[in-house]
Amino acid sequence: MAQTAPDSDEQNQPELAEQVESQPDTTIVVTGSYIRGQREDGAQPVDVFGQEELEARGIDSPLEFIKSLPSVGPVLGDSNQYGAGQSQGVGSINLRSLGRERTLVLFNGRRFATEPGDGAADTNLIPLFALDRIEVLKDGAASTYGSDAIAGVANFVTRRDFTGLEVAGDWEFVDGSDDNYRVSALAGFDIGTANLMIGAGWQHRSELPTTARDFTQVPYADNPTGWSFLSNPGLYAPLAVIPGVGVTTVGLGVDGNQVDACESLGGIEGAFPRPGATPLPVCRYSYIPFVNLIEEEDRYQVYGQFTADLSEKVAFTAEALYSHTELKELGYSPSYPITQGPNGPGSASAFTVPASNPGYAAYLEQTFAPGTPPRLFTPVLSSIVLFRPFALGGNPLDPRGAGQGQAINDAWRVSASFDIELSDALSLQTSGTYINSSRTAFSNDVVSDRLQRALNGFGGDNCTGSTAGANGCLYFNPFINSAPGNPALGLTNPAYVPGNENSLEVIDYFTRPSGTEATEEQYIADAVFSGEASLFGRTLGYAFGGQYRKTDFATDPLNRFSDPQAYPCAIDGDRSCLDDPNDTNFPVGAFTFLGQYPRARLSQDVYALFGEAQMELFDGFELTGAIRYEDYGGLVGSTVNPKLSARWQVTDFLALRGSVGDTFRGPLPADLGTAGVSAVAGIDVLGGAYKATDTVGNPALSPETAFTYNIGAIVEAGGFNFSVDYWTYEFEGRFTTLPVQAIAANVAPGGLDGTQLADCSSPFVDYVVFAGGTCTQGTTIGNDISRIQTQTVNGPDVTTSGLDFSLNYRTDLGPVRVNAGANATYTLEYKFSDFEFNGLQFSQGYDAAGFSNYDREPGTVSQWRASGYVNFQVDPVSVTWSSNYIGGVDDNRCEGLEFCAQTPEFGGTNFGREVDSFFVHDLFATIDLNFAGVEAELQAGVENVFDTDPPAARLEYSYDPFIGTAKGRTFKIGTKVRF
Numbered sequence: 009m010a011q012t013a014p015d016s017d018e019q020n021q022p023e024l025a026e027q028v029e030s031q032p033d034t035t036i037v038v039t040g041s042y043i044r045g046q047r048e049d050g051a052q053p054v055d056v057f058g059q060e061e062l063e064a065r066g067i068d069s070p071l072e073f074i075k076s077l078p079s080v081g082p083v084l085g086d087s088n089q090y091g092a093g094q095s096q097g098v099g100s101i102n103l104r105s106l107g108r109e110r111t112l113v114l115f116n117g118r119r120f121a122t123e124p125g126d127g128a129a130d131t132n133l134i135p136l137f138a139l140d141r142i143e144v145l146k147d148g149a150a151s152t153y154g155s156d157a158i159a160g161v162a163n164f165v166t167r168r169d170f171t172g173l174e175v176a177g178d179w180e181f182v183d184g185s186d187d188n189y190r191v192s193a194l195a196g197f198d199i200g201t202a203n204l205m206i207g208a209g210w211q212h213r214s215e216l217p218t219t220a221r222d223f224t225q226v227p228y229a230d231n232p233t234g235w236s237f238l239s240n241p242g243l244y245a246p247l248a249v250i251p252g253v254g255v256t257t258v259g260l261g262v263d264g265n266q267v268d269a270c271e272s273l274g275g276i277e278g279a280f281p282r283p284g285a286t287p288l289p290v291c292r293y294s295y296i297p298f299v300n301l302i303e304e305e306d307r308y309q310v311y312g313q314f315t316a317d318l319s320e321k322v323a324f325t326a327e328a329l330y331s332h333t334e335l336k337e338l339g340y341s342p343s344y345p346i347t348q349g350p351n352g353p354g355s356a357s358a359f360t361v362p363a364s365n366p367g368y369a370a371y372l373e374q375t376f377a378p379g380t381p382p383r384l385f386t387p388v389l390s391s392i393v394l395f396r397p398f399a400l401g402g403n404p405l406d407p408r409g410a411g412q413g414q415a416i417n418d419a420w421r422v423s424a425s426f427d428i429e430l431s432d433a434l435s436l437q438t439s440g441t442y443i444n445s446s447r448t449a450f451s452n453d454v455v456s457d458r459l460q461r462a463l464n465g466f467g468g469d470n471c472t473g474s475t476a477g478a479n480g481c482l483y484f485n486p487f488i489n490s491a492p493g494n495p496a497l498g499l500t501n502p503a504y505v506p507g508n509e510n511s512l513e514v515i516d517y518f519t520r521p522s523g524t525e526a527t528e529e530q531y532i533a534d535a536v537f538s539g540e541a542s543l544f545g546r547t548l549g550y551a552f553g554g555q556y557r558k559t560d561f562a563t564d565p566l567n568r569f570s571d572p573q574a575y576p577c578a579i580d581g582d583r584s585c586l587d588d589p590n591d592t593n594f595p596v597g598a599f600t601f602l603g604q605y606p607r608a609r610l611s612q613d614v615y616a617l618f619g620e621a622q623m624e625l626f627d628g629f630e631l632t633g634a635i636r637y638e639d640y641g642g643l644v645g646s647t648v649n650p651k652l653s654a655r656w657q658v659t660d661f662l663a664l665r666g667s668v669g670d671t672f673r674g675p676l677p678a679d680l681g682t683a684g685v686s687a688v689a690g691i692d693v694l695g696g697a698y699k700a701t702d703t704v705g706n707p708a709l710s711p712e713t714a715f716t717y718n719i720g721a722i723v724e725a726g727g728f729n730f731s732v733d734y735w736t737y738e739f740e741g742r743f744t745t746l747p748v749q750a751i752a753a754n755v756a757p758g759g760l761d762g763t764q765l766a767d768c769s770s771p772f773v774d775y776v777v778f779a780g781g782t783c784t785q786g787t788t789i790g791n792d793i794s795r796i797q798t799q800t801v802n803g804p805d806v807t808t809s810g811l812d813f814s815l816n817y818r819t820d821l822g823p824v825r826v827n828a829g830a831n832a833t834y835t836l837e838y839k840f841s842d843f844e845f846n847g848l849q850f851s852q853g854y855d856a857a858g859f860s861n862y863d864r865e866p867g868t869v870s871q872w873r874a875s876g877y878v879n880f881q882v883d884p885v886s887v888t889w890s891s892n893y894i895g896g897v898d899d900n901r902c903e904g905l906e907f908c909a910q911t912p913e914f915g916g917t918n919f920g921r922e923v924d925s926f927f928v929h930d931l932f933a934t935i936d937l938n939f940a941g942v943e944a945e946l947q948a949g950v951e952n953v954f955d956t957d958p959p960a961a962r963l964e965y966s967y968d969p970f971i972g973t974a975k976g977r978t979f980k981i982g983t984k985v986r987f
Contacts, residue, residue, distance in 0.1 A: 039143040039163040042551035051653035066932035070131040078833040078873035081105025082970035099132030103160040112157035121419035121445040124528035125678040133331035135309040137192035140167040148671030148716035151634040151651035155674040170196035178982025184220025202316035216302035229914035234964040238345040239293040241488040242395020248385035258381035264488040269503035273400035278913040295341035297496035298410040301974040321429040333417040340411035342398035344601035353794035363387035367485035401491025409495040413451030420444040434539035443530040450523020453599040458518035467514040482514040522602040526563040552619035565605040569598040610677035628657035668717040675709040694762035700795040727818035736809040744803035749863040750850040756790030810835040830876035859900040870895040884936035896925040920962035926972040947982040
């Protein structure tokens, strides 16, 4: 679908393709080479997408463009919180499904801002309003650009010599939300031989709750994912004083059971199985109604660009970009499940509620029938067997009852370059780039010590004295009788007792943000010589130069609760949980579910030298060679990577091309650091129960490498252009983390719901922390896993290959200009070898192509991805029909099983066993008007014309956000005015 760029007779910057008005029969420079005079249909597979094409298709963000590329796999930006992980609000590009960190993103030919610490560019920060075109190189390019270009390159190129004023805006109507909209302004001025361009833009996305889409509200019997037995109403074991016996347990029951609070609030009464014991009664609840499909998001960008001819031989370019993204009302589960209490890891019976708690009397009356032991004897307290602080009754801190979080991204990027013509045949470009990206992100979690204090009546920041519920001390009522209803579903709670509500003050006391502040600074200096020489009667084009990159990365816990140095154990001020008081990499920490974030200060210096040469060896046959040396120092060392490309114009209408090379990616500072990062993951063999994961870096990492080759053909005749390419990547030492799913499966084998016994003799036990700190054979079960520890390593070998197809056609049908195109990618294979590390086999090899890969890398890999469009133009009207197709996949977790999942109350379910294909169509039209010299473009369109729902998948939201979209049919109107 790439639009062929106009030719150019201009001499342009060697590392980017400047698209300008030009004379015919000349060539342009495209991404992939520093040598001048390259062509778009050259030896390497490069697609160029011009501004006019993007506008004709109604593309209004880098994310929408990236999602339309068949060569791209799963990307962040439109995915829900379960797909985005800790990167909500971040956009990405993921060529060949090799990982977003393996596609190098350039902005005007130089590196762009990355999310701090992970090496992946945040494409959401790119100012689309200032762009002239986008170039995508679908081939390994580390020999030219260095690390991170292992899968390919995306180069976002801004306009040049722009004059005038352009104001644009559009509004997208999204059913179930407050709609999305954007505005931008771009101004350009000529100042003598210089040009100044400045612009600003604002994009707003409104919250889209899950309750606005019926396909997310799937019964537990069909899709148990997204449901939890750790709920509220919870399971309690009351203790009472029995005359002549003393204090003892007198019962077991689900809170509010006598008035059926569970099912009235949208839950399911059921039984949680235990090996060799009576199942426990539970109230299962779905947290999906409380969270969002799309979060409210605001993004701001300011861009300035200055170009000047300082003399006939010296040109100067400077540019500055500031981008800001904020998601201030992230919606999470009302509260997280409890994986540890005030005594450390372990959730069962971790907390107690005294009989003096204001909700206790109502709890006894509603849960146990008159005449039963809990009602007959003097109550003392209740042990909380299974629960979470907020579930079906919602979290009072949020109007919809959701848990809360935030993510805020900021980026500064400043770059300047001099283009110096040293002679008629030699030029020099020197440039310097400074990038500062920062991210503050958190979600609220419960501080276990403070929760127990509040249950006992000693909650609140102003609590003084020793009397519960007095002198500023507050109770927290954990029972369901505190909640008026389910605010997300609009259901009334029959167990609600007016006056038993919790104060926001006490909830705020034990709820604290768990998160981090991370900053990354990059300093990049480049020097590139390029020129021509005569050799054997033919012209030799060449380029050579060097690059220096310095990266400083810093991360800090958001508060003392997130800081393992300040709060290492479950009780404030305690350090007895540490084997070594000075070792706080992965302590127990303050929170009941989320982990902590140790401070880190990491730095990396990289030096590179590179060279390229190109010659037409005989008429029509062009050969290009490139080589790069990059030195990381320390244990990482250096790498040398060559590449050879060729193009042969066989006939006037047929050209053959090919490339072969060795590409690489170096480790990031965070990959090499020993400080850990904590997260959570739903563990398949534990029935999807979420467990904490702790990941450390590895100072002994070696660069990952990949042998790549591409063979293709181009057929061009008249207005018809067709190309096909076969591509292969063969990885060695691919960076990855030890798979937590495999660790859990080896420690707790042979089960699906976490009730299976743990194998305490397994060598994988060394990677697991159990509730209570020990594993007892025959007693400890899978659900006793509290934390899983993993590490960044050079992982298994990977081979992936496939075919790219591209078709374009242009013609005139009388007054109607027709422009049609289609792109498609077919992934033939994506094979992983056995994963072995330190003598242990973590997993067997597999082919990921055509599978969802929900619990393994690289994520969803649809074998077929395609897009196409047809555009009709009759001045002043343009109409475009676009289509996007993503092939279906099989859920890999179902292989060899009769059922994909078990539900204790309803048996087996195969919901989402096969995830169907997703095929959507868009219609977009524009009309150009001219009023007294003012040009106006009116725009209108429909996305997802047939209102196609995404196919079902056994995930939390019951669909795969990397295959389908939840927005449904949307309508868009907009305008662009040029003065």
